[in-house]
Amino acid sequence: xxxxxxxxxxxxxxxxxxxxxxxxxxxxxxxxxxxxxxxxxxxxxxxxxxxxxxxxxxxxxxxxxxxxxxxxxxxxxxxxxxxxxxxxxxxxxxxxxxxxxxxxxxxxxxxxxxxxxxxxxxxxxxxxxxxxxxxxxxxxxxxxxxxxxxxxxxxxxxxxxxxxxxxxxxxxxxxxxxxxxxxxxxxxxxxxxxxxxxxxxxxxxxxxxxxxxxxxxxxxxxxxxxxxxxxxxxxxxxxxxxxxxxxxxxxxxxxxxxxxxxxxxxxxxxxxxxxxxxxxxxxxxxxxxxxxxxxxxxxxxxxxxxxxxxxxxxxxxxxxxxxxxxxxxxxxxxxxxxxxxxxxxxxxxxxxxxxxxxxxxxxxxxxxxxxxxxxxxxxxxxxxxxxxxxxxxxxxxxxxxxxxxxxxxxxxxxxxxxxxxxxxxxxxxxxxxxxxxxxxxxxxxxxxxxxxxxxxxxxxxxxxxxxxxxxxxxxxxxxxxxxx
Amino acid sequence: xxxxxxxxxxxxxxxxxxxxxxxxxxxxxxxxxxxxxxxxxxxxxxxxxxxxxxxxxxxxxxxxxxxxxxxxxxxxxxxxxxxxxxxxxxxxxxxxxxxxxxxxxxxxxxxxxxxxxxxxxxxxxxxxxxxxxxxxxxxxxxxxxxxxxxxxxxxxxxxxxxxxxxxxxxxxxxxxxxxxxxxxxxxxxxxxxxxxxxxxxxxxxxxxxxxxxxxxxxxxxxxxxxxxxxxxxxxxxxxxxxxxxxxxxxxxxxxxxxxxxxxxxxxxxxxxxxxxxxxxxxxxxxxxxxxxxxxxxxxxxxxxxxxxxxxxxxxxxxxxxxxxxxxxxxxxxxxxxxxxxxxxxxxxxxxxxxxxxxxxxxxxxxxxxxxxxxxxxxxxxxxxxxxxxxxxxxxxxxxxxxxxxxxxxxxxxxxxxxxxxxxxxxxxxxxxxxxxxxxxxxxxxxxxxxxxxxxxxxxxxxxxxxxxxxxxxxxxxxxxxxxx
Numbered sequence: 017x018x019x020x021x022x023x024x025x026x027x028x029x030x031x032x033x034x035x036x037x038x039x040x041x042x043x044x045x046x047x048x049x050x051x052x053x054x055x056x057x058x059x060x061x062x063x064x065x066x067x068x069x070x071x072x073x074x075x076x077x078x079x080x081x082x083x084x085x086x087x088x089x090x091x092x093x094x095x096x097x098x099x100x101x102x103x104x105x106x107x108x109x110x111x112x113x114x115x116x117x118x119x120x121x122x123x124x125x126x127x128x129x130x131x132x133x134x135x136x137x138x139x140x141x142x143x144x145x146x147x148x149x150x151x152x153x154x155x156x157x158x159x160x161x162x163x164x165x166x167x168x169x170x171x172x173x174x175x176x177x178x179x180x181x182x183x184x185x186x187x188x189x190x191x192x193x194x195x196x197x198x199x200x201x202x203x204x205x206x207x208x209x210x211x212x213x214x215x216x217x218x219x220x221x222x223x224x225x226x227x228x229x230x231x232x233x234x235x236x237x238x239x240x241x242x243x244x245x246x247x248x249x250x251x252x253x254x255x256x257x258x259x260x261x262x263x264x265x266x267x268x269x270x271x272x273x274x275x276x277x278x279x280x281x282x283x284x285x286x287x288x289x290x291x292x293x294x295x296x297x298x299x300x301x302x303x304x305x306x307x308x309x310x311x312x313x314x315x316x317x318x319x320x321x322x323x324x325x326x327x328x329x330x331x332x333x334x335x336x337x338x339x340x341x342x343x344x345x346x347x348x349x350x351x352x353x354x355x356x357x358x359x360x361x362x363x364x365x366x367x368x369x370x371x372x373x374x375x376x377x378x379x380x381x382x383x384x385x386x387x388x389x390x391x392x393x394x395x396x397x398x399x400x401x402x403x404x405x406x407x408x409x410x411x412x413x414x415x416x417x418x419x420x421x422x423x424x425x426x427x428x429x430x431x432x433x434x435x436x437x438x439x440x441x442x443x444x445x446x447x448x449x450x451x452x453x454x455x456x457x458x459x460x461x462x463x464x465x466x467x468x469x470x471x472x473x474x475x476x477x478x479x480x481x482x483x484x485x486x487x488x489x490x491x492x493x494x495x496x497x498x499x500x
Numbered sequence: 501x502x503x504x505x506x507x508x509x510x511x512x513x514x515x516x517x518x519x520x521x522x523x524x525x526x527x528x529x530x531x532x533x534x535x536x537x538x539x540x541x542x543x544x545x546x547x548x549x550x551x552x553x554x555x556x557x558x559x560x561x562x563x564x565x566x567x568x569x570x571x572x573x574x575x576x577x578x579x580x581x582x583x584x585x586x587x588x589x590x591x592x593x594x595x596x597x598x599x600x601x602x603x604x605x606x607x608x609x610x611x612x613x614x615x616x617x618x619x620x621x622x623x624x625x626x627x628x629x630x631x632x633x634x635x636x637x638x639x640x641x642x643x644x645x646x647x648x649x650x651x652x653x654x655x656x657x658x659x660x661x662x663x664x665x666x667x668x669x670x671x672x673x674x675x676x677x678x679x680x681x682x683x684x685x686x687x688x689x690x691x692x693x694x695x696x697x698x699x700x701x702x703x704x705x706x707x708x709x710x711x712x713x714x715x716x717x718x719x720x721x722x723x724x725x726x727x728x729x730x731x732x733x734x735x736x737x738x739x740x741x742x743x744x745x746x747x748x749x750x751x752x753x754x755x756x757x758x759x760x761x762x763x764x765x766x767x768x769x770x771x772x773x774x775x776x777x778x779x780x781x782x783x784x785x786x787x788x789x790x791x792x793x794x795x796x797x798x799x800x801x802x803x804x805x806x807x808x809x810x811x812x813x814x815x816x817x818x819x820x821x822x823x824x825x826x827x828x829x830x831x832x833x834x835x836x837x838x839x840x841x842x843x844x845x846x847x848x849x850x851x852x853x854x855x856x857x858x859x860x861x862x863x864x865x866x867x868x869x870x871x872x873x874x875x876x877x878x879x880x881x882x883x884x885x886x887x888x889x890x891x892x893x894x895x896x897x898x899x900x901x902x903x904x905x906x907x908x909x910x911x912x913x914x915x916x917x918x919x920x921x922x923x924x925x926x927x928x929x930x931x932x933x934x935x936x937x938x939x940x941x942x943x944x945x946x947x948x949x950x951x952x953x954x955x956x957x958x959x960x961x962x963x964x965x966x967x968x969x970x971x972x973x974x975x976x977x978x979x980x981x982x983x984x
Contacts, residue, residue, distance in 0.1 A: 045619060048576065049606050052569035054619060057634070060566045082544045085536035085655055086639055087592075092532065105598045108571075110608065113592040113643040122533050124594065124608075135529060135538060150541070155570055155639065159597040171569055 026292050027441070030236035034287060035165070037294040040356040043282075044165045051163035051170030055279070058357070059166075061303035062282045063173060067153060069205050070175060070277065073197050079149045079177060084131045086154070087122040092130040095255040099129065102222020106158040108170075124157040129223065129248070129274055132178035133256030140180055140270060142261040147186065149179040156278075166283030167240070167500050174278035180258060180270040184249070187271035188226075191247045194275040195228045198243035202277075206285045207298040207408040208232050209416060210242055211495060213471030218455050221274075225249035231470045231495065233416040234287035237443035239470045239497040242284050245275035283500075288412050289381075295358035296380050298408050299401040306331055306397070307354035308340040311347050311366030324365050327375070327393065334394055355380060360404055361397060379404055381411075419445030422478050427485050430465055430496070446470070446497040450480030450490025457485040461496060470495040510776050511925070514720035518771060519649070521778040524840040527766075528649045535647035535654030539763070542841070543650075545787035546766045547657060551637060553689050554659060554761065557681050563633045563661060568615045570638070571606040576614040579739040583613065586706020590642040592654075608641040613707065613732070613758055616662035617740030624664055624754060626745040631670065633663040640762075650767030651724070651984050658762035664742060664754040668733070671755035672710075675731045678759040679712045682727035686761075690769045691782040691892040692716050693900060694726055695979060697955030702939050705758075709733035715954045715979065717900040718771030721927035723954045723981040726768050729759035767984075772896050773865075779842035780864050782892050783885040790815055790881070791838035792824040795831045795850030808849050811859070811877065818878055839864060844888055845881060863888055865895075903929030906962050911969050914949055914980070930954070930981040934964030934974025941969040945980060954979040 025033040038044055043059030046052075055063060071081070087110065093100040107123040125131070132150065140148060153175050163169050177194060181187040199212050210230035220227035224246040232242045252258070253269040262268050289296040299305055308328050310320050321342060328340050339359070341350045347364070354362050364376040364385070375393065378385045379400060388396045424430050424447045437444040451457055451469065461484070462468050476493040483490050509517040522528055527543030530536075539547060555565070571594065577584040591607040609615070616634065624632060637659050647653050661678060665671040683696050694714035704711035708730040716726045736742070737753040746752050773780040783789055792812050794804050805826060812824050823843070825834045831848070838846050848860040848869070859877065862869045863884060872880045908914050908931045921928040935941055935953065945968070946952050960977040967974050 045622070047569035047571075048573050048615070048618060049569060049571040052571060054569065054615075055567035057564035057566050063567070064565065080541035080544075081548065082541050083539040083547070083657065085531035085533060085538065087531075087533040087536060087655065089532050108594045108597040110592045111595045112605075114589045121596075131532070131538075134532060138529070171571065173567065 024292065026235060026290065031164075033290070033292075034283075037290050037356075038165060038286060041295045041358055043295075046165075049170070051160055053165050053169050055173075058303060059282065062285075062297075062301060063279055065301055065303070066205070066277075066281055067175070069201055070197075071153075073201060074151050074175075074177070077149070077193065077197065079151045081152065082150050083152050083154070084128050084135070086125050088125050088128070088130055090121050090123065092134065093123065095130065096223045096252060098251075099223030099255075103127070103158075106160065108157050108159055125154070126156055126158050127274070127276070128152070128154075128176055129178065129252050129272075130256070132274075133252040133258060133272070136178075136180050136270070136272075137256045137258045140258055140260050143182050143263055146180060146182045146260060146270065147190070149177065149190070151175055151177045164283070164500070166286070167280050169279075172279050174276050177273075177275040179273045180253070181273070182260065182262065182270065184271050187273050188247050191226075191228065191245050191273045191275070194273075195230065195243070195245040198245070198275070198277055199230050202230060202232070202242055202281065203409065205298070205300050206281065207300070207405055207412065208242070208285060208288050209409060209413045211471065211473045213473035213495070215244075215471050216451070216458065216469045216494070218458055219469060221246040221248075223248065223251055224274075225251065229471050232284050232288060233412075233419065233446060233497075234284060234500075235290065235415070236287070237419045237445045237497070239446065239495070239499040240280065240284040240287070241470070241499065242281055243275070243277040246273060248272045248274060280500075289408050291381070294356040296408070297358040297360060299360045299405045302358060302360050303337065304339045304357065304359050305336045305401070306338045306361045306363060307350075307359045308338060308363045308365065309347055309350045309354070310342065311364050311369070314342070317367045317370075320365060320367055320370055323370055327363070327365070327390070330394060331397065334398075336397070351378075361400060381408065416446075419443065420477070421445055421447045424449060425480070425482060425484055426487075427461060427464065430461070430467065430484065434465055444498070446495050448473075448476060448478065448480065448493060449484040449496055450482045451492050451494040452483035452486050452488040453491040454483075454486065457483055460485045466498050467496040468499055470497050470499060508776065510719060510774065515648075517774070517776075518767075521774050521840075522649060522770060525779045525842055527779075530649075533654070535644055537649050537653050539657075542787055543766065546769075546781075546785060547763055549785055549787070550689070550761075550765055551659070553685055554681075555637075557685060558635050558659075558661070561633070561677065561681065563635045565636065566634050567636050567638070568612050568619070570609050572609050572612070572614055574605050574607065576618065577607065579614065580707045580736060582735075583707030583739075587611070587642075590644065592641050592643055609638070610640055610642050611758070611760070612636070612638075612660055613662065613736050613756075614740070616758075617736040617742060617756070620662075620664050620754070620756075621740045621742045624742055624744050627666050627747055630664060630666045630744060630754065631674070633661065633674070635659055635661045648767070648984070650770070651764050653763075656763050658760050661757075661759040663757045664737070665757070666744065666746065666754065668755050671757050672731050675710075675712065675729050675757045675759070678757075679714065679727070679729040682729065682759070682761055683714050686714060686716070686726055686765065687893065689782070689784050690765065691784070691889055691896065692726070692769060692772050693893060693897045695955065695957045697957035697979070699728075699955055700935070700942065700953045700978070702942055703953060705730040705732075707732065707735055708758075709735065713955050716768050716772060717896075717903065717930060717981075718768060718984075719774065719899070720771070721903045721929045721981070723930065723979070723983040724764065724768040724771070725954070725983065726765055727759070727761040730757060732756045732758060764984075773892050775865070778840040780892070781842040781844060783844045783889050786842060786844050787821065788823045788841065788843050789820045789845060789885070790822045791834075791843045791846045792822060793831060793834045793838070793846060793848050794826065795848050795853070798826070801851045801854075804849060804851055804854055807854055811847070811849070811874070814878060815881065818882075820881070835862075845884060865892065900930070903927065904961070905929055905931045908933060909964070909966060909968055910971075911945060911948060914945070914951065914968065918949055928982070930979050932957075932960060932962065932964065932977060933968040933980055934966045935976050935978040936967035936970050936972040937975040938967075938970065941967055944969045950982050951980040952983055954981050954983060
């Protein structure tokens with residue numbers, strides 16, 4: 017392993033680093049059907065943590081969970097023209113059941129606005145039925161050409177919120193509320209700073225009016241769209257006839273919204289916090305938070321193991337998930353195992369430690385070990401965990417700031433910047449630039465650099481006045497970056 | 501509503517009673533694709549309770565959650581001959597994605613033994629990797645001809661455990677362990693007594709060796725198979741090459757098992773506890789456990805509402821889920837709403853109650869109301885909830901015993917019994933009878949009476965010595981009944 021840990025794979029071949037890291041951490045396996053994956057127990061545990069936290073917050077917001085069928089009739093897609101155009105190329109179709117051909121092909125859901133729209137038109141009659149805020153946890157399908165475990169798979173897991181409101185104002189207000197829940201949770205739980213902002217029309221949800229996203233920078237400085245919240249206007253209400261009787265006794269269209277986060281959050285987190293040794297989990301996310309490793313000849317000193325088991329019990333009683341490695345492997349092998357699995361805190365305990373009433377602790381993201389008196393261990397663990405959670409956030413925040421560029425104002429400058437980075441073997445980062453609001457600029461930038469508009473951040477670090485392609489006055493200040 | 505509540509719909513037209521009851525309780529809606537359904541918030545909340553409880557017990561048993569892809573290649577099914585024969589007629593097939601025909605059709609999973617088998621053959625190398633006990637919560641598909649919400653739908657939600665062991669003994673022991681977890685949880689949480697036993701070969705899992713089930717009786721005296729646990733022998737290990745290196749350094753096949761419960765538990769519970777007024781939820785299962793209803797003119801006595809809100813807060817603080825109905829509807833309307841929604845306990849509170857420092861409480865399954873001193877309310881609620889949970893179990897247990905028949909020893913007697921029940925407008929119940937172990941007996945009984953073998957109970961009330969068709973010596977004592 018020494019060879020790998022001292023290499024610079026993360027800097028030099030990020031894809032290879034990523035695949036190796038998630039394999040060493042035993043998070044996934046490839047599925048037999050193209051682009052599908054197995055979430056192995058270590059990987060699925062991450063999703064359970066994400067799900068539990070979001071579910072709590074949605075429920076606290078008044079959202080109710082439900083479950084809709086996975087199969088969508090072809091006719092439903094056709095009701096919203098932009099929607100079908102956007103999703104059609106990626107839809108898998110069931111055409112047969114047993115030996116029978118189906119009369120109408122049915123799609124595996126890529127998202128469920130059409131099904132919720134159809135149901136809401138039945139369920140909503142008057143203003144008293146509004147707002148209606150629903151959510152489901154489900155598997156969805158998008159037949160992607162290029163796939164990457166957790167980040168982009170033919171089938172993935174997500175939640176999709178679907179809401180209906182009486183007014184545009186309320187719908188927009190709640191659209192922003194759920195975006196904010198995403199931002200706060202991703203920053204707090206995943207220790208991942210994000211930029212909240214609005215997507216440009218070319219990047220918005222097919223069939224929607226306005227899409228908002230949170231965008232995270234990972235260690236190859238690409239952007240990941242980590243969550244989206246869409247204001248859908250009355251588009252789906254018109255397509256599915258979602259009308260309500262208002263207080264003036266008129267039948268009017270409801271305003272709808274939808275919002276989702278998915279298992280790609282797992283890949284994003286790993287790409288943002290991982291280091292050359294592999295994955296690094298923030299304490300709040302780690303399936304195993306503490307590894308306890310006996311040092312020295314345990315057979316000669318069986319009491320070491322007994323004492324370590326007592327320490328483990330105390331830690332478990334304090335709420336930590338732990339793993340005591342009492343296998344026959346060497347201590348060094350065990351240290352490495354705990355590191356490649358991303359365990360935040362490691363406790364080493366041997367005969368001499370026992371004599372001295374202490375143990376050694378080592379944080380996954382720091383170099384040095386520290387001796388800790390056993391009497392102080394619980395307090396120390398609590399403070400180290402809290403500090404590490406914050407430290408990972410701060411490091412990721414520093415990293416993104418180190419790779420943000422505010423002084424690139426023309427396409428030529430962007431191209432020169434990218435070339436210079438390539439020559440130095442550096443990743444090109446994100447560029448905050450002016451945009452005149454045209455698709456021509458977006459197309460030109462993408463074609464020549466692979467950079468796309470990520471979002472129009474709500475709080476740009478600086479305001480830009482000139483479009484970087486046309487030189488015309490900028491309508492918006494936009495993040496441009498390569499993205500997953 | 502008076503008309504319905506005094507009718508005998510449950511006795512006279514059970515299907516209609518069931519559909520009306522789950523509709524009034526707002527639990528489901530039909531999906532647009534044949535045989536699919538929407539789990540509305542009230543219905544999905546029931547599944548969340550079931551899921552939470554089972555998930556806790558599986559984890560306590562050492563099982564790890566994971567998630568496998570939903571799509572299964574055609575070639576996988578063909579590896580186990582009985583398996584493909586059993587499931588082929590019900591499989592929906594994806595044949596196209598976007599505009600492209602797939603090279604190999606892929607099925608929507610009806611169950612995932614093949615996928616887990618394929619993966620385990622990679623993951624298991626030596627005896628040190630065993631036992632491997634995995635579980636997933638997932639949607640599955642079986643294209644059924646006749647469907648019924650919750651009980652039998654084209655898509656349903658379930659958990660499927662998949663395990664591999666070194667020896668037959670251990671595999672069988674754990675197969676029984678998970679059956680026992682099912683029995684205990686269904687009896688405790690759903691207040692539903694069940695018979696655990698072994699399925700006959702004609703009713704066992706396609707591709708397995710032995711199938712065990714828990715069977716519940718519902719109020720039309722039909723049986724519902726409420727959970728199954730299968731010992732699969734080395735059938736899937738041979739089909740997918742799941743071998744491990746044993747301690748004697750030989751490569752040998754692992755023994756596998758699988759086990760599942762599904763959303764049909766929801767329908768079973770409703771059919772077992774419901775009454776003429778509609779659904780009745782056991783306190784441990786009820787999404788809303790307590791309805792608080794102000795009585796009299798609240799506008800004249802706003803303090804009634806203030807006090808009731810304070811009572812609600814106390815109940816919530818004690819851990820109950822509550823609903824305070826402060827709508828403009830009449831108290832009678834609100835009572836009915838709480839009843840058709842299956843709320844276990846209702847609190848009525850009006851101006852006179854306030855003066856007397858009391859409230860009225862009414863349990864969903866009892867006729868009479870009771871005055872309770874507000875100071876005693878929390879204790880009273882706790883004891884009433886506990887008593888009701890037990891009472892529902894006891895009632896269901898009494899009901900099944902009242903409809904079990906031990907004195908029917910021939911097919912003619914069974915037919916006479918059924919005829920007599922039909923004439924009296926009664927449901928025919930279950931029959932414990934002798935069986936010689938042949939499919940001929942099963943086929944004959946089914947053809948002439950619609951009764952099928954449910955299971956060979958582990959603890960039969962009596963032992964039967966003679967087959968009810970052939971008159972030959974019985975090999976087993978078996979429950980015969982009509983079933984969902």
